[in-house]
Amino acid sequence: xxxxxxxxxxxxxxxxxxxxxxxxxxxQAMEVLGHAKETQFTGPPNLQGARPGxxxxxxxxGLAGMLAAYELGKAGYEVQILEYNNRPGGRNxxxxxGDTYTELGGATQKVGFAPGNYLNPGPWRIPYHHxxxxxxxxxxxxxxxxxxxMNQQALLHSSRAFGGKPMRYRELHADWDGNxxxxxxxxxxxxxxxSAMTKxxxxxxxxxxxxxxxxxxxxxxxxxxxxxxxxxxxxxxxxGVLGEPIPSEPHAFKDILDSGIWRVVSxxxxxxxxxxxxxxxxxxxxxxxxxxxxxxxxxTYNQKVTAIRQQGGKVTVTHSDTGTGATATTVADYCVCxxxxxxxxxxxxxxxxxxxxxxxxxxxxxxxxxxxxxxxxFWEEDEAIYGGxxxxxxxxxxxxxxxxxLHSDGPAVVLGAYTFGPASYKFAGMxxxxxxxxxxxxxxxxxxxxxxxxxxxxAAVAWSRSPFTLGCCAMWNEETRKQHYQTLVAxxxxxxxxxxxxxxxxxxMEGAILSSLDAVTRLHKRALEA
Amino acid sequence: MRFTLFVAAALLAGPALAQxxxxxxxxxxxxxxVYQNVCQACHMANAGGGEGAGRIPALAKNGALEASGYPIxxxxxxKGAMPWFRGQLSDQQIAxxxxxxxxxxxxxxxxxxxxxxxxxxxxxxxxxxxxx
Numbered sequence: 231x232x233x234x235x236x237x238x239x240x241x242x243x244x245x246x247x248x249x250x251x252x253x254x255x256x257x258q259a260m261e262v263l264g265h266a267k268e269t270q271f272t273g274p275p276n277l278q279g280a281r282p283g284x285x286x287x288x289x290x291x292g293l294a295g296m297l298a299a300y301e302l303g304k305a306g307y308e309v310q311i312l313e314y315n316n317r318p319g320g321r322n323x324x325x326x327x328g329d330t331y332t333e334l335g336g337a338t339q340k341v342g343f344a345p346g347n348y349l350n351p352g353p354w355r356i357p358y359h360h361x362x363x364x365x366x367x368x369x370x371x372x373x374x375x376x377x378x379x380m381n382q383q384a385l386l387h388s389s390r391a392f393g394g395k396p397m398r399y400r401e402l403h404a405d406w407d408g409n410x411x412x413x414x415x416x417x418x419x420x421x422x423x424x425s426a427m428t429k430x431x432x433x434x435x436x437x438x439x440x441x442x443x444x445x446x447x448x449x450x451x452x453x454x455x456x457x458x459x460x461x462x463x464x465x466x467x468x469x470g471v472l473g474e475p476i477p478s479e480p481h482a483f484k485d486i487l488d489s490g491i492w493r494v495v496s497x498x499x500x501x502x503x504x505x506x507x508x509x510x511x512x513x514x515x516x517x518x519x520x521x522x523x524x525x526x527x528x529x530t531y532n533q534k535v536t537a538i539r540q541q542g543g544k545v546t547v548t549h550s551d552t553g554t555g556a557t558a559t560t561v562a563d564y565c566v567c568x569x570x571x572x573x574x575x576x577x578x579x580x581x582x583x584x585x586x587x588x589x590x591x592x593x594x595x596x597x598x599x600x601x602x603x604x605x606x607x608f609w610e611e612d613e614a615i616y617g618g619x620x621x622x623x624x625x626x627x628x629x630x631x632x633x634x635x636l637h638s639d640g641p642a643v644v645l646g647a648y649t650f651g652p653a654s655y656k657f658a659g660m661x662x663x664x665x666x667x668x669x670x671x672x673x674x675x676x677x678x679x680x681x682x683x684x685x686x687x688x689a690a691v692a693w694s695r696s697p698f699t700l701g702c703c704a705m706w707n708e709e710t711r712k713q714h715y716q717t718l719v720a721x722x723x724x725x726x727x728x729x730x731x732x733x734x735x736x737x738x739m740e741g742a743i744l745s746s747l748d749a750v751t752r753l754h755k756r757a758l759e760a
Numbered sequence: 761m762r763f764t765l766f767v768a769a770a771l772l773a774g775p776a777l778a779q780x781x782x783x784x785x786x787x788x789x790x791x792x793x794v795y796q797n798v799c800q801a802c803h804m805a806n807a808g809g810g811e812g813a814g815r816i817p818a819l820a821k822n823g824a825l826e827a828s829g830y831p832i833x834x835x836x837x838x839k840g841a842m843p844w845f846r847g848q849l850s851d852q853q854i855a856x857x858x859x860x861x862x863x864x865x866x867x868x869x870x871x872x873x874x875x876x877x878x879x880x881x882x883x884x885x886x887x888x889x890x891x892x
Contacts, residue, residue: 336810572841573813576840593841594843694802696812697811700813
């Protein structure tokens with residue numbers, strides 16, 4: 231029956247059911263892929279006993295580079311960092327009012343956000359199990375607050391369901407669970423699961439389904455007090471004369487299927503998006519600033535690296551000042567290079583041919599983020615949406631409401647687009663102003679009469695046009711992992727690479743941190759053995 | 761400004777124009793849409809590329825496009841930071857956009873690339889797709 235509907239395949243439905251029911255089979259499959267485990271972190275490396283006078287040059291003042299400098303500095307190395315940008319943090323970055331950003335192609339944006347408001351163009355949330363990053367946030371005095379990932383009061387919009395009208399996540403989620411529970415109960419009644427379990431277990435499952443899906447006494451998902459406790463009431467509970475609530479009518483299951491709600495539900499069940507999630511107070515860029523305080527005076531900004539040579543028992547890095555154009559060389563005993571492969575593949579690097587091939591083998595993904603500032607928090611004041619994400623099948627993919635300064639007055643910034651796949655290329659190809667206008671137009675489907683009307687101004691960052699990365703993150707695949715990964719992370723004479731690209735926690739800050747810790751630990755060992 | 765000019769032109773042309781339909785503009789090159797929706801995310805609307813810590817090559821007036829095998833290899837298989845587009849775009853779309861770039865932006869290469877050439881000379885998309 232289900233397969234006759236348009237939309238989800240049977241496999242997708244089973245997958246969603248499987249995830250919600252927490253079946254062992256799916257869990258084992260995920261574990262094999264390494265997705266259902268916490269990342270590897272047992273504590274800081276505590277390196278000691280560097281040979282006095284040993285110098286290390288670190289390329290890049292992102293999280294990986296600054297952490298490498300911090301840990302190697304603690305171990306006794308003389309450390310210097312060269313950074314292309316005029317600020318620390320790399321992709322860990324927030325755009326605030328007064329900031330100026332020029333992308334490749336020359337488009338310059340002067341951000342006009344109110345004080346305290348920001349857009350996080352890169353990372354924006356931290357899973358609770360990214361223990362290495364969390365450890366250093368605490369150690370470096372970076373204050374964190376909850377990031378609200380899932381909000382049942384937020385909205386889901388599908389151009390293929392409900393005539394394009396956005397619906398509450400709560401209603402769709404409740405109706406999905408309820409209908410699936412009812413169908414499974416029916417399958418048990420029709421003896422469809424006889425081959426899968428004993429009669430005793432089937433009876434237990436049947437009862438469990440009633441509770442899980444909020445089914446009525448007849449094992450049907452119907453308009454009732456019970457289902458409305460999940461999906462919300464037509465008239466909510468009150469006091470006095472009209473205090474009695476009126477139950478709401480569930481949506482037709484076909485509409486629920488059309489809405490694609492299971493995609494959002496299963497996304498929230500991924501370990502990367504489960505609560506608790508965190509964000510730094512005041513913007514993601516606070517992490518970069520916190521790390522920079524630990525290596526103060528060691529970073530030289532505005533330096534474009536053009537060559538990395540390994541000769542005569544030294545590493546020689548050639549770099550030019552992006553302001554003055556003056557070329558200089560920095561000589562050190564070792565080099566930790568955190569330059570993204572998208573850029574490093576264009577630099578003259580003196581390393582073995584296999585590593586050179588690895589550096590050139592990994593393309594970069596793209597993404598576009600748009601921040602939109604509004605005069606007030608109408609999503610909170612008018613709709614009781616406090617943080618979280620509303621999803622859409624339009625190009626913008628989602629809008630995310632700020633998790634910070636909840637319930638406050640004054641202007642606030644919504645993440646108005648976080649594009650994936652083809653939409654990212656399309657958005658990146660536009661001017662920043664066009665991206666903002668497109669995001670505003672698509673996002674207004676969620677809050678008509680408010681979104682365009684109370685808009686103040688925006689900022690848009692297309693990672694494919696980012697001067698310091700030329701893309702978003704390293705895009706590995708099965709073949710390149712097999713052929714190049716171990717070569718890429720190996721110490722090559724006096725050079726070691728680090729960054730999210732040198733990890734299996736790709737595109738997360740945690741990947742950069744874990745890669746950096748591993749790289750400096752091995753480099754230190756090599757230096758002591760030399 | 762553009763709107764004003766259009767109005768003025770219509771007024772000057774007078775009623776005669778209303779009876780005789782204006783000559784339809786030439787249909788856009790099929791590769792133009794692909795270029796705008798994909799390529800210009802990096803190579804820019806004017807195909808001028810850009811330079812920061814690294815460089816995005818300009819496709820305008822690009823001598824490396826002379827031998828069509830080169831863009832076929834790069835677009836299908838990727839190069840450095842640039843991902844592969846085999847499987848993301850159809851062979852027809854890849855042929856269209858290569859033809860578009862090789863005959864625009866100051867490039868004047870006369871020979872045409874066909875989907876059959878993409879199928880024959882193009883690199884396959886990586887097995888297993890990408891992670892995440």
